[in-house]
Amino acid sequence: MPEGDTIATLAQQLNTVLAGDTLRAIEVLRPFRWRRKDCVVREVHSLGKRLLIELDSGHTVQSHLGMHGRWRTYQLYKITAATRRRAHLILSNRDYAFVCTNAKDVGVFEPDGDQLRRRDFALRVGPDLTRQCDLDDVVQRVRGTLAPDALMMDVLLNQQVASGIGNVFKSELLFVEGKPVTCRLGDIDDAELRRFYAQANVWLQANVGPGRRRTRDSGGDRRAARLWVYDRAGRPCLRCQTIVASALLGKDARRTYWCPACQAS
């Protein structure tokens, strides 16, 4: 599942290529059909895990990749009927087609008359952790929105209180804060809660741009050394050598990794 840093990086790349460019067409193919021809891209940017394409017509096209969505670039002549059948969204300029498949959600905001929908959308997406965030605001949103018995792993994945944290950073945050996977929101005070999001804010900002995602400064660039516990089940903890555990946990039974010693209850 792409996390906020991946989407912010993608938005930067698409913005570099497309901002100011005239598209031959932008087409939403699923779950509904919508098409504009000969439009100029004003900006491509991200908000949490959503990618927003602003057109000079005033339209905003937004997409959410969810668990399985992806973007690929094709030379225009290589677009086949099969590609179009799979696509949710296609942007074509003179030479290339930028194709989004398997999106969780695609939407279009009209220039006028959609103010309520735009406001509702903004309210549903919390502050974007790939940018400098007001962490006191995030703490208030968490306390005001979520129940004390919510598992911290579910709190961290909640995009309404703060957006950008996905399954990788979830396990990594619980590890560096030394919290067990059973930790609930009501178990921690505001200072600890703020620390979770401060760390997430640092990591998500640092991981925007090219290069592999990492949460550790040392250890070189090997996959096994870039992250503390994620995807390390059955291997020794990088701090204490205890074997890292993993299980499907939380509201949506997402794969979670932890060190039973560093994160003892």
Ligand SMILES: [Zn+2]
């Ligand atoms: Zn450990």
